[in-house]
Amino acid sequence: MTGHGFQFHGLRLEARASGALWWPGGGWLIVADLHLGKSERMARRGGPLLPPYEGLATLERLGAEIAALNPRVVVSLGDGFDDLAAAEALDPQVADILQRQARGRDWLWIGGNHDPGAPAGLPGQAVASMMLGPVTLRHEAGQGPDISGHFHPVVRLAGERRRAFLLGRDHLLLPAFGAYTGGLLHDDATLTALVPQGIAVACGTSPIILPLAPRRMG
C-alpha cells in the first residue's frame, strides 16, 4: 500500500507514503517544501558546507512518484527553493532532471516565504495560490478549506519522528518533501490551532494513520 485515500471537501485524495498528495480525479501531484538549493544557500551565508546532494535526493523521490502516477499537473506548494538566488544558482544536473520531469505536463510553483516569485530559467509557472474545486492551494494555511505546506509537520510513532499529513476539518497540511528539512511536531500549539481534531497520515514505507485528538490535560 503506497497511499491512503480519503475525502476532503468533496475531493477524493490520496496521501502518498512518500509525502506527496495525489488527486486522481484530475491527475494532480502536489508536493510541499522541496527546499531545493538549501545547501548552496547555507554555504553562501558562511555556514557549513553540507553535502550538495539534497536536490538529487529530493528529485529522485519526486521522479519515482511521477513515474508511478504519470501526473498531468505537478504543483509545488511553496518553498520549492530555499531562496530565489538558490533557484537561479541551481546545480545544472538538478535543473536538467527538473526539465525532464516537467516535460509533457503542467508544472506550477506556488510562492512561499522562501521563494516569493518566479524562478527564472526553470520550467513551469509561478502563482500565488490556486483553486482545486472548492479548496485553495496555498503555501501557508489561511481561510479554509485549504491545502498547504510550510510547517513541515511530523508525528512521533513507536519512538521515532515521521513526516506526516495532518488532516482536519478546514485544513490539510502536507509534510515537507525536501530531503534537508526538519519538522514541527503535530502537538505544537501552532498546529493544534489549525488542526485541533482529525487524523495524521505518517509517511514511511507505507502510510500509517493515527488520530489527532485534543490532548488530555495533565
Added chain:
Amino acid sequence: MILPALFQDWFARQGWQPHPHQLALFAARGDSLLIAPTGGGKTLAGFLPSLVELAGDRAATKGVHTLYVSPLKALTADIARNLARPVADLGLSIRVEDRTGDTGQTQRRRQRVDPPEVLLTTPESLALMLSYPEAPAIFGGLRRVVLDELHALAESKRGDQLMLCLARLRALAPELRVTGLSATVEDPQALASFMAGADPVMVVEADPGPDPDIAMLPTARPAPWAGGGGHYAISEVLAAIREARTTIIFINTRAQAELFFQALWAANEENLPIGLHHGSLAREQRARVEAAMAAGELRAVVATGSLDLGIDWGAVDLVIQIGAPKNVKRLVQRIGRANHRYNAPSRARIVPANRFEQIECVAALEAVRERDLDGDPRGPGPLDVLCQHILLTACAAPFDPDALYAEVRTAGPYRHLSRADFDACLDFAATGGYALRAYDRWQRLVLRNGLWQLRDPRAARLLRMNVGTIVEAEMVRVRLRGRGGAPLGEVEEAFAASLSPGDSFLIGGRVVRMDAMREMVVEVTPDPTRQPKIAVYSGVKLATSTQLSHRVLALIGDPARHGVLPVQTREWLALQAQVSTLPRPGLLLSESFPHAGLWHFALYGFAGRNALQTLGLLLTREMEEQGVGPLGFLSTDYALLVWSLDPVRDPVPLLDGAQLRAGLDDWLGENAVMKRTFRNVATVAGLIQRNLPGRRKTGRQATFSSDILYDTLRKYDPGHLMLRITGDEVGRGLVDFGRIEEMLSRSPRREHRMLERVSPLAAPLLLEVGRVPIRGEGRERLARIEAEALMRDAGLEEIA
C-alpha cells in the same frame, strides 16, 4: 638544582618537607610527566617551577607566563584558591586568573589585552583563545604549561584537541616547558609519548603510598537478583557515612544516582547532610553542592563521574563505590579520592548492585590487591578533531599548509599523520570535500598568495561558537511549572519525547509529574506520591575491561572458587547450573526463552558492552534475513539479549567468525550506532553546528536530523571523509570487533539451551536500559498495531 631560600623557608614555615617528586619536577630541564596518587602535592609540584621563576627576575616575561589546563571548570576555580596562599605568603605580585566558559565578556576582553601571569583554563577555552588573532601576543612569552588530570583528558577527543593546541603553543613559544600531572595509569610511557613534542618527556613516578584499605561493604541483606540501584545496602551505607567524616558515594549512572540519593534520604532519620552531584543537574545546583562540600557542610555526596576528578576536598576519608567498577584502573583512581593525606591508606568500600556485580567486585578486588591495572592502547589522533583545528587556525590568521602540517605532526597523537590525510581534512574544511565540486564560489577557506584563509571573516563567529569535542545528546531543560519556575536540570530529548502529561520521573532527587512541554522546556510539578519512570541517559558507556571480564568468567566457571562469593550469589550460580549451565572459559553459552510475549535470545559473551553491541547489530541483521523478526537488543558487559517474534533455535551458524567479519563491512552503514557516531564526528568536524546565533526556541527543529546527511552521503558520496572517519571511529571504539574475535577464539565450544522461561543469569538483562531498536519488518508490524490501537481508542477505526 636547589630551591631558592625564599621557597625553602616557606616550606619550613609550613612544617613541610618537599616531596622527592616535587624536587624532581623542579629540576627537570625539559618536559615532564608526574604520576602520583591524589594527595601527593601534585598541583604544587606542577606550579613550583613557575612560582620560582615568577619570584625571580621577570623583566623578560610578557603576556602569560604559565598556562594551566584542566578538564573541569570547577578545578580551575579550586586551583585559583589553592594558589592564592603561596602567592600571598611568598609576596609574589602576580595575577592568577581563570578563563573558562563561565568567564564574562568583559573579563575575556581584558585578558586578551592584558593577560595575567598565570592563566587557568580548559581545553575548549584554550582552543577558543588560540582562534583569535591576538593569540601570538598573549602566548608568545609563555614559559610553562601545566596539564592537570592528563590521564582523564587522554581518554577522549578533548585530549587530542589539547595536544593540537599544545603544538600551536610550542610553535608560538619555543622556550615552553610542559608538565603533565596524572593519576596512576597502567602505561606511563604511553601517556608521556601522548603529550610529547619533538623531545622525549621525562616520567617521574611518585611513591604510590601504602596499600589502600578496600573491601566489600558487609550488608545484612543480600544483593538483589537483578537491578542496578544498590538500595538493599542503604542502612549499611548510612551507618558508614555516620562513622566517617566525609564520604563520596560513586555510582555509575545519573539515573541510578538520582534513585540512590532519594532512597538514602528516605532512610536518613538523623537528617545527615547529604548532597547529590551529577552532570544533568542545573549548574546552580551543582555549584551549591560543591560549595557546601568545600565548606565541610556535607557528610556525604552521591556522585557520578562528574566528581571523578580531583577537586581537593581534604576531608574526604571514605569512598563508597556502588555498582561494578568496570575497570580496575578507574576503581584505583576513585579509591584514591579518599584521604588526601599522603602516606595514609585510602579507605574504600564497594557495594555490588546485584548478584552478578558481586562477582565482578570480587574479581576487581583481587586485581587491586595484585596492583594489576588494565587499559587499552590509544589510537591515532582522530581526523574530525583535526578538521576543527584547521578551521579554528584559519580564524586566528591565514596559514601556510606546509607549516601547519609540520606543526600538527609535533602533537603526540598526530605524529604519524600522513600528508594525504592532512590534505583531505584541509579540503573538507575548505570546500566540503565532496566528489561533486559544488561550492566553488562559496568555499569556507580560500587560498590567497599561498595562504589559506576564511572566505567570509564573519564565519569565524559561528566556528568559535562551536568549539569543542564534547557532543552531548540533545537535552531539554526541566523546570517547575509556573512563571519563573526553578530549573531542575536536563533530560535527553528522546526521553522527554517519551513522556506524556501526567507521567512522572526522577530529577534532582525528587519525583515530578510532567505537565507540559513548552518551547523545549519540560514543565513539571513535584509529586512525591508517584512511582517514577527512570530517566534514561545514553552517556558514554564504559565497557568492562578485557582483563576484568576474563577474571569474572574464570571465577563464574569454577565452582570450586565460589567460596569467595557471598552465599546468595553462590546459590544463584548453583541455580543457573541446575536450570541451564554455567558459562566458563572455553565455552560460549547461549539460551532461548519466551518472555512477555516475545522470544529472547541471551548470549553470555563476556566481551564488554561495546563488542556485544556490535555483535547484536550483526546478529539481528542475520536474523532479519532469516525472518526471525528481531525487534531490538541490548548489550551489557557480559551478555547480549535479543528479542524477536520467533525464537533462535541454533545460534551456531550465526556465530561463524568469518561470516561475521564479512557481514561487518556490509552492515557498517544502516544502523543506529553508525548514525550516532556520524553525528558526533560531523559535529566535531564542523559539518553540523550545535550552536547558532539567535536560535529560535520553538518546537520546530531549526535543523534537520543528522541521519539525513548520513543517508545522503552514503548514497551519493560513499567515499566522503566524514564517512571514513565515522567508520574508523566505530571500528576502534564502539564496534570493538577485535573483542568479538577474541571471544570466539577463546571459546571453541558452543552450547545452546532452549528454556521454558527466563534463566537466573538472564534475569538482570531484562531490567537493563539502553535498548537498541531494529528497523525492520517486525518494527513496521508493531507501528501498525500501535496506530490501530490508538485509532480504536479514539473510535476512529472505520476511517483507516
